[in-house]
Amino acid sequence: MAIELKQQLRLSQQLVMTPQLQQAIKLLQLSQIELVDMVQQELQENPVLEEVDGADEDRQAVEERAESEVPLETEAAVASLDDVPSPDNAEAQKLEDIDWQNYVDSHPQTAAPGGMREEDERRSLEATHTRRETLAEHLDWQLQLADVPDAIRQAAGWIIGNVDEHGYLKSGLEEIARQAGVQPDEVEKALEVVQGFDPTGVGARDLRECLLLQLGALQIDDPLVVALVGEHLDALQRRDFRGIARALAVTIEEVAAAARVVGSLEPRPGRPFGGEEPVYIEPDIYVYKVGDDFHIVLNEDGLPKLRVSNLYRDVLQRGEGAAKETREYVREKMRSALWLIKSIHQRQRTIYKVMQSIIKYQREFFERGVAHLKPLNLRDVAEDIEMHESTVSRVTTNKYVHTPQGIFELKYFFNSSINRFEGEAIASESVKQKIRKIIGNEDPRRPLSDQRIAEMLKASNIDIARRTVTKYREAMNILSSTKRRQIG
Numbered sequence: 001m002a003i004e005l006k007q008q009l010r011l012s013q014q015l016v017m018t019p020q021l022q023q024a025i026k027l028l029q030l031s032q033i034e035l036v037d038m039v040q041q042e043l044q045e046n047p048v049l050e051e052v053d054g055a056d057e058d059r060q061a062v063e064e065r066a067e068s069e070v071p072l073e074t075e076a077a078v079a080s081l082d083d084v085p086s087p088d089n090a091e092a093q094k095l096e097d098i099d100w101q102n103y104v105d106s107h108p109q110t111a112a113p114g115g116m117r118e119e120d121e122r123r124s125l126e127a128t129h130t131r132r133e134t135l136a137e138h139l140d141w142q143l144q145l146a147d148v149p150d151a152i153r154q155a156a157g158w159i160i161g162n163v164d165e166h167g168y169l170k171s172g173l174e175e176i177a178r179q180a181g182v183q184p185d186e187v188e189k190a191l192e193v194v195q196g197f198d199p200t201g202v203g204a205r206d207l208r209e210c211l212l213l214q215l216g217a218l219q220i221d222d223p224l225v226v227a228l229v230g231e232h233l234d235a236l237q238r239r240d241f242r243g244i245a246r247a248l249a250v251t252i253e254e255v256a257a258a259a260r261v262v263g264s265l266e267p268r269p270g271r272p273f274g275g276e277e278p279v280y281i282e283p284d285i286y287v288y289k290v291g292d293d294f295h296i297v298l299n300e301d302g303l304p305k306l307r308v309s310n311l312y313r314d315v316l317q318r319g320e321g322a323a324k325e326t327r328e329y330v331r332e333k334m335r336s337a338l339w340l341i342k343s344i345h346q347r348q349r350t351i352y353k354v355m356q357s358i359i360k361y362q363r364e365f366f367e368r369g370v371a372h373l374k375p376l377n378l379r380d381v382a383e384d385i386e387m388h389e390s391t392v393s394r395v396t397t398n399k400y401v402h403t404p405q406g407i408f409e410l411k412y413f414f415n416s417s418i419n420r421f422e423g424e425a426i427a428s429e430s431v432k433q434k435i436r437k438i439i440g441n442e443d444p445r446r447p448l449s450d451q452r453i454a455e456m457l458k459a460s461n462i463d464i465a466r467r468t469v470t471k472y473r474e475a476m477n478i479l480s481s482t483k484r485r486q487i488g
Contacts, residue, residue: 024343028350028394032284035344036302042340043304048312048333049340052305135167135202135273136160142197148190155180155190159203163194167202167269168210201269208233214265224250224258236262241487256487283402285355285410287366294366296355298348306341308334350387354395357384358413365413369405371434373427375417419463426462432472434460439478444486 030038043049139160143153158180162171169191177187194203200217204210211229215221228236232244241255248255286297315330361380364372378396382389396410417425438456442448448456450469457464473480 023339024346025394027343027347028391029397031398031400032282032299032301032303035347036304039304039306039340039344043306046333046337046340048309048330048337049306050309052307133273135163135165135270138273139163139194139197139202143194146193148193151182151186152190152193155182155187156194159187159190159194163203163270165270165273167199167204167271169203169205199266199269199272201266204269207267210267210269211262211265220261222258222261224248224254225261228255228258228262239483239485252487259487281400281407283407284399285351285401287355287359287401287403289366289404294359294363296352296359298352306337306344308337350391351395351399353385353387354381354392354410355401357381358410360384362413366403366405371430373413373415373430375425375427376414378414418468420461421458421463422461428472431457431462431464432476434462435469435472436476436478439473439484442484444484447481447484449481 027035027038043051140157143156143160146153146156148156155176158176159169162169162176164170173184173187173191177184180187191203195201195213197203201210201213204213208229211233212226215226215229220226227248228244232247235244235247236259239259241252241259245252245255282299284299286299288295288297312330312334315326316334358376358381359366361376361384362374364374378389378392382392385392396414399410400407401410412429415427415429418428418431419425434457435453438448438453450473451466453473454464454466454469457469478484
């Protein structure tokens with residue numbers, strides 16, 4: 001069989017992820033805070049971009065220009081990649097011919113009437129706090145004030161360095177002695193020094209030692225309490241009060257009273273101290289009820305209004321008056337600036353549309369609360385706003401909305417359905433709320449089993465299995481009925 005070379009013409013279609021398209025897709029996933037940071041970075045890197053100062057433009061004028069100059073629909077190939085405008089048209093258009101004075105300078109004005117965000121203008125007190133002191137810093141400070149020999153101080157420093165964020169010592173004393181270059185007996189003395197620091201129980205090697213240190217500091221010498229911690233801690237964690245009562249020859253009520261004392265101790269001494277900085281949620285969207293209607297307000301606090309610098313417009317308008325390299329550089333930066341402004345505009349419009357669709361499907365939730373949440377999936381919203389499912393998924397990622405019912409992640413409104421024996425299906429979040437309410441109203445001395453909860457939900461016209469109740473209970477971090485039981 002002969003081998004030969006041939007030339008063939010073939011026509012095919014393929015999707016190309018241009019850098020501009022990748023940037024637009026990335027913008028959809030950013031939260032409000034991340035978007036502000038990204039825009040600030042672009043302002044520093046792109047000299048063509050500048051921030052607009054002054055009063056807000058007339059809403060109607062902005063919307064008219066947005067409709068006329070910002071493309072809302074894209075080619076079919078790009079539409080499947082999140083309905084982001086293609087840069088091909090911008091490539092074909094001569095930048096010198098653009099009417100810069102009439103170009104949209106910002107994203108759409110979406111504020112609801114009446115100035116309903118006056119109470120939110122001030123930043124919360126928590127957002128102005130400095131970071132909390134860490135446990136290691138707190139222990140180091142006490143070590144500096146302690147009157148101990150240098151060898152013990154050195155060993156104590158190594159011990160503090162091996163204490164985790166919960167307050168427990170995670171290294172053996174022999175290893176610490178080798179690292180610090182001191183004798184083992186000096187490490188033991190250093191450990192006693194560290195365990196005498198605040199918070200009480202710090203430096204313990206396990207939970208039992210931590211609780212015993214706290215009992216000693218509080219001068220609690222009740223034999224039953226000490227026995228519970230020292231000998232029956234595992235049974236206490238299982239809440240096996242009957243077995244403990246038989247082993248110690250006491251009544252269940254006495255065991256319950258001693259268990260309450262143990263329960264008042266702190267199993268994680270390092271809890272009050274800083275570790276990872278708390279993340280404060282700043283809603284990306286606000287939903288207000290005005291009369292019988294819900295108004296959507298996009299959070300644009302701190303987001304600069306962008307426009308193209310007049311200086312660089314003049315460079316392009318001069319034409320041959322500027323060097324070729326200069327014009328090419330400005331043209332490239334201008335193209336990037338245009339794409340960023342259009343992408344931000346499209347992002348805001350997409351978020352607005354998605355939120356409108358969510359309100360349309362979940363209106364009863366906004367009116368009456370979590371119990372009236374309906375089953376909803378990404379496809380329902382995607383078909384309603386005529387966009388791709390991946391677009392809706394990206395828009396609802398890592399974004400929060402402030403509603404009359406509280407602050408929720410956008411993903412919260414998308415729920416699987418649980419069938420009813422009669423009538424329409426119910427959202428899984430509504431079922432979780434019912435389970436939480438049932439457990440909250442149970443008798444602590446006789447907590448309800450998962451099977452009993454499933455039977456109660458079936459009596460309420462909800463078709464649910466026991467294993468599903470168990471899955472939802474564990475997802476809500478609720479203990480089993482055995483561990484919820486209280487005595488006395």
